[in-house]
Amino acid sequence: MLSIGDLSKRTGVKVPTIRYYEQMGLIEAAERSEGNQRRYERNDLERLAFIRHARDLGLDIPAIRELIALSQHPDLPCVNADRIAADHLVAVREKIEKLKKLEHELERIISHCDGHSIEDCYVIRALSDHGLCEGEH
Amino acid sequence: MLSIGDLSKRTGVKVPTIRYYEQMGLIEAAERSEGNQRRYERNDLERLAFIRHARDLGLDIPAIRELIALSQHPDLPCVNADRIAADHLVAVREKIEKLKKLEHELERIISHCDGHSIEDCYVIRALSDHGLCEGEH
């Protein structure tokens, strides 16, 4: 039986976050000690590691809830789980594309600035005047 | 003199967002009509376009506040403005790197799954077992 602090140390998930996940229904409400403190077992450790792992991959809580529900039906086909991952991959790629555009625009703006006065500063001027931009943003 | 709706249409910034920027101190409190409605002029249009542009580039509100303050001192050197942009560029690049790692991990997980049952699903298994991962996340 682990305390919430033990669970936290073993999974790297902070104590308040564990309580938050309980509130969100990602982990079942833990058993309690006589003094009302949460007590965990091995399967809670696994569940929490699963959640942590999914969060690290950037999945949001509703998606994780769905994956947990799916994982409890081993007989079903896994197309739904695959779709969640694939949708997320698409979203990740879109974010990368957007950020790359920002990266290029920022590089361009910065490299155009000669570092003299604000009056001539290309950074400020580019922000003031959309016509100095490349691309459609 | 423009109403808040006119200003919104011309800049593409939504009406509640304009009021929010006023509250955050990015734009000055507008003059009011007799009936207490906001009335804007050309320089408000420019200011708001500046803000919108900076937001599109991903700058946060404190950074924009600083850029606005700087832009009102044309005689100062522009190293501070350049630094804000450069810092942001670093942050953007870091985000891109993180997302690329996620992208590769998701690609790998998805490609390993044969699409049969949840029991064998590589997506679910990879989440359950960190040992199946590549990289350090």
Place this chain on the structure above:
DNA sequence: ATAATTCCTCTAGTGACTAGAGCTACAAGA
């Protein structure tokens, strides 16, 4: 036995908006 640490619940704050309630002002047509 006492002290230090951990735990509990509850509320509020983060950033940059967005949604909605309930009310008032303004512009255009009859």
Place this chain on the structure above:
DNA sequence: TCTTGTAGCTCTAGTCACTAGAGGAATTAT
């Protein structure tokens, strides 16, 4: 001039995934 519809006003609360803090109780170590 009257009416109607749109647009405006303020204020509160919700979004997401936590995080911080208050005030108090339980547990663990000395």
